[in-house]
Amino acid sequence: MKEARGKVPKIALIGNPNSGKSTVFNQLTGLRQKTGNFPGVTVEVKEGRLRFPSGAEALLIDLPGTYSLHPTSSDEKIVTTVLTNPKDDFYPDALVYVADVTHLEKHLLLFTQLLDLGLPMLMALNMADTAAEAGIKVNTGKLAERFGVPVVSISGRTGENIQKLLLDLEKLLNGDGHHRRSTSAFYPLREVEKQVADAAQLNVATGSPYHALLLAHHHAWLPFLQKQERETLAAIVQTKDFQSLRVQVDETLDRFDRFTPIVRQTVSQPSVEPTTFTDRIDTILTHRWFGPLIFFGVMLLVFMAIFFGYDITGGWVESGIGVMIDAIGVGLRENWFTDLLTKGVLPGLQGILVFVPQIALLFLLITILEEVGYMARAVFIFDKTMRRFGMNGRSIVALIGGGACAVPAIMGTRTISNWKERLITVMVTPFISCSARIPVYLVLIPVALPHSSWWTKSLVFGGMYFFGLLAALGAAYTFKKLLRTSDPSYLALELPVYRMPHWKNVWLTVWEKVKAFISGAGKIILYISVVLWILGNTGPSGALENAEAQVKATATAEMSQDSLDDLVAAKRLEASFAGMVGKSIEPLIAPLGYDWKIGIALLSSFAAREVFNGTMYTIYSLESVGRVEEEEAANQRPFERYSRLRRQMRDDTFRDGRPVYTLATGISLLVFYALAMQCMSTLAVVRRETGSWKWPLFQFFFMSGLAYLCAWVAFTVLSR
Amino acid sequence: MQRRYRTVPDLKQNESALTLAFTDPTLAGKLTAMGVLPGVRIELVRPAPFGEAYYVKVDGVRLALREEEAASILLEA
Structure with missing residues (x-):
């Protein structure tokens, strides 16, 4: 794999959160994908193989969703790190920018930043099906002309135009696409930015002026910079009195001013926005009383499904492996190796597999809730509560996931931008009663209460979950008081429109989580x-x-x-x-x-x-x-x-x-x-x-x- | 005397106003990147059930904002 990587072109998929990027990724790669780690950092990257109609192959890298190259979370920092370091293992040969065409004016900030970075790029206008239904018309030809990149209208959900995307992408890679961008930047640097970028370009090897500017903005944390480069950049920023944060905001506003007219000229939208389906559902789901009530109801259903699911499938796995152990025991001669196999390795394997069905089930339900758009509402409702305990609204997803298995739940905490909030979430998630505790509780509860009724025992069983939650919150509160941080903390979260889950995404996510459990745990x-x-x-x-x-x-x-x-x-x-x-x-x-x-x-x-x-x-x-x-x-x-x-x-x-x-x-x-x-x-x-x-x-x-x-x-x- | 601007938490439910500026550069970076720009119309859809967060709508995009994020957005009178 390592050697092959050098020859195969690398393509990065990039876009805002909620652009439908992962759906496009799944369309392009299907099961030919795996999860790896960005070297040196703890953020995971999904990569997959992509086959062009010509038969040639490429490596597709799914970069985390972000709004801007000026990042605010560890997830988003990855994007800037990879794209400003040509020596990075994941530095792509070309970019596929995925934008939600129904809100194109909100999806172009990152796009124009990437234009100025100068990598070959193709724009995929996603959700063409929804746009057609809503009566949105886009002049893709004009859009391509104005930005100087190929533009394809696609739908990750229906698979519409995915083949055309591949064709155009291959052309782009071969350099004969209509990638005829002039060398002038989309966003001309202001005076102070220009001075800083020029100085940075003189001292640290960089590509475009915007690339140099990014290095100057983010020199403090960009991991690949040498100590000397970092010091040089720090000195430049210091002497030019470069107010990084303010300059970033000015850049953002200027870019919006520049591309908004282009969107107006190329996209025609029905003028009035009616009260939509999503608004009507949200009046109930984020309602003062009904909102939290429905959340707890949903969680109760999820846990009942897990518990009864475990009840049924756990037995199947147990007896399946039991039969296998017996068969091997009979087939092999009795010696230490057979013993190690039948009493060490295979029961160990059984210990892993017995949890697979319920972990799959829990993540199936969580993924559906996430795909539908409900999880973002749960985050919104519980942000305040979680913050009381030093966490973030996003922690609620990890705590629920901990009910199946802490391993994939902890891996899911990467969307939390604040280090302290993320650490606390990681530290307390294992207190939540996971599925591995179920068989132990089932032995111990009747041992402790031999003469109690079934109801009492069930109550104690439920109480164990409550006890775990209480311990998690108590510990979180203690950590909140003890730990210090200067990291900014955000909620600022997009609440996506409700839609039917895309089943291919659901299956692939569940498959990924189960794989993470099997290989990790x-x-x-x-x-x-x-x-x-x-x-x-x-x-x-x-x-x-x-x-x-x-x-x-x-x-x-x-x-x-x-x-x-x-x-x-x-x-x-x-x-x-x-x-x-x-x-x-x-x-x-x-x-x-x-x-x-x-x-x-x-x-x-x-x-x-x-x-x-x-x-x-x-x-x-x-x-x-x-x-x-x-x-x-x-x-x-x-x-x-x-x-x-x-x-x-x-x-x-x-x-x-x-x-x-x-x-x-x-x-x-x-x-x-x-x-x-x-x-x-x-x-x-x-x-x-x-x-x-x-x-x-x-x-x-x-x-x-x-x-x-x-x-x-x-x-x-x-x-x- | 300093004039106090209205901010998003001052809006009534379903009331909207035009944004003017931001009070905090870090939050401004995050909010502008998400499309909350000066001069756009922002609507307070409803406060969070337990408070300290707001469901807002900007140009048809729905956002959840924390108290201090919402309070950093100055509104036109």
Whole structure:
């Protein structure tokens, strides 16, 4: 891929947010796309392969949507970084500018900035179908003539004229398109800008004067500038008394003054704007009372869909992999490798796959809400609330996503421009009860409340979600008070018109999120499950063999082979390194009401929470039962599952005869699992998103410390 | 004596006015880039349910603005 990249021309897709850019990207590349990372920064880039009618190929890069080359968020900074650095890996050979033709006068600022940057460019007037319906007529020929670039009227939704776009684009790349722009800039620099640009051009190698001007404006943060270049530019700005912010605004206004008449001459719009469908819906959806009420209703529906979806599909995946494990177990000879495969790798894989259906479902629902245009309204409604807790209205999307899996949810925080707000969102999202906690809650709730009604148990289950949300908000509030920032914070958000979701976009987004989960979380869960297998299957020399021999020596004749095997497995685990560690931390966790068996389960859960159930089955000599019960779970009501395990847990006692699992221990465990940072994948993603190990380590100790404290309080209070 | 200009939060629901200027250069950069220019007609559609944000309309484009963003837009009398 790396070498091929040099030969294949690179094309960047660029435009304002809500220009329908991603729809066009999906039309052009389909499934031939992947998500990568901009080197050195934590912003993701989508790239895909594009095939011209001639058969030639090109690499299509989807740049984040932005209004201007003077950026305000980390997403938008990428665009300026890439386009002002010809040495950048993603620096394109040509640009495709996507503009919403129904609001063309609002979509040309960035376009004219790009004109002055001097890259070959093609304008795609998107949403031609909507424009036709609204009676908007565009003279594309005249538009092309006035701007000096090829203009194609397309529809990303219907696919109209996509082939023509490709034809024109190939011509543009080959230099024989009607790319006959005069060398004069669209926006002539003012005196002060000219002086600064000239000085910058003399000292730092640059292309057009506008390019030089951009470097001067943004020298403080542009990552590719050498230290010396940065200092030179800083000195230029200083000596010329260059008021960057004011100059930017003046430039913006001047550009609008220049292109607005062009739009008037080339686009004819029906003069009166009627009260539209969108306005009518918004009177309800952003209404004082109905707005928030409908939001909570929608969220309730989403979570019910997730929970019942998990109920059905989780069982399928469990039994599917169970069958596979059994088949492999039968087919292979019994040795350490088969054991590693069937007890380490495959259950690890199962741990990943079991969450795929619900993660897909949650992101399907979120993506639909986003595509329809509803999410922007939720952001608008909750901006104030989120800001009380040091976050941003946009954080609400991450917090909802955290209900499925924190990994893709945290990756979605990049649209938050303010570093502090984004960091807080990243730090508290893992408190939201994710799908990995569901199986643990389903075991622990009936253990803690064996005689309560189904209703009480369901209420506690719902309470766990509420508790997680409360913890997230509480932590966010604390961070808000502790962290300082000088970053500006914005809401300024376009509320798009409501429209039917474009299904191709929806499927591709869901596919992308699931892929992010599998590759982000999946790999780590897999590694950890192998490490855990090693810890659980090795011990001080001879210890495991001794334990096994002891079991076999004391075994009675009436024991079945299965229960003998299970007992051997339990004793081996107890004698292993994992067992030793579990026992050695017993004094540490005794104040929470836990014994060494729970210690082992806690240790293994630090990789991923859902490992809890599997470990408990092994410890209680129920390994073979566990496989059967996991498969049966699909046909049972939630709190009736895992009955043998629960019975075994209820019967367990400490060495002095007190039962291990009381109400106090059960609640203490629930609290611990709700709060503790027990997910390596999340930590890995946080490291990637924050750029250092500082924040994930802090998060780990903060969350786990809080979990310990709260579990201790719960145990102490309840065991009185 | 300094005259106090009206700003967007001073508008009544469904009232509109022409914009005049901005009070804050950083916010001005963001707002102008989004098409909120001096001299355009801005309509306050409704305040946010919990307050501190406004749903506005500029040239048929719908925007959500925070209190201080809305308050940085000076309006013609």
